[in-house]
Amino acid sequence: DIQMTQSPSSLSASVGDRVTITCRASQSISSYLYWYQRISGKAPKLLISAASSLQSGVPSRFSGSGSGTDFTLTISSLQPEDFATYYCQQSYSNPPTFGQGTKVEIK
């Protein structure tokens, strides 16, 4: 199975901050990388597909980049509704696997 490693596991930030989360795959996964947001008590939400394609309705402050083994999710200006846990997921091979999550908390 392909192992996905996210860093950091948690971070504290203020509204308006630029936040970057990284995700590293244990082998090359091309651009088969997806980002999800999970707010406590709500259904997880797909934010970005194929490493960098923003899903419809997702604010443009979210962006994704990377290919191969190293990927990043960036929030350009953190908003109150962005405090959540973020997960990456690879679809390159079966089984699909997720990173352990990055919890973004209010500073």
Place this chain on the structure above:
Amino acid sequence: EVELLESGGGLVQPGGSLRVSCAASGFTFGSYAMSWVRQAPGKGLEWVSAVSGGGASAYYADSVKGRFIISRDNSKNTLYLQMDSLRAEDTAVYYCAKMSGPFTSSSKRYFDCWGQGTLVTVSS
């Protein structure tokens, strides 16, 4: 609007069985593969099982193979997960998730809509 609503979670003893369901609406259910993904307390997300749109093909994580069975009733727009021989480590919130396309396609093996989950607790 796509909606997925899980039900059927609860407390079950080790070695017991439970079936969870997911009622889908807002899309042509039978045209899409569906999955179950779980999250144990304090842990990350773990894909559990997937089924093709027509229901003929099923896929399982090694951790549940031989104990869980995924199925669907396209006439009722409902997805199921039959869980047998449950263990304490199966305790988790179980999410129903719509897949972007066929599970066998690397470019479609991701989850574009999720339910809110149902909690399954395995404990004596």
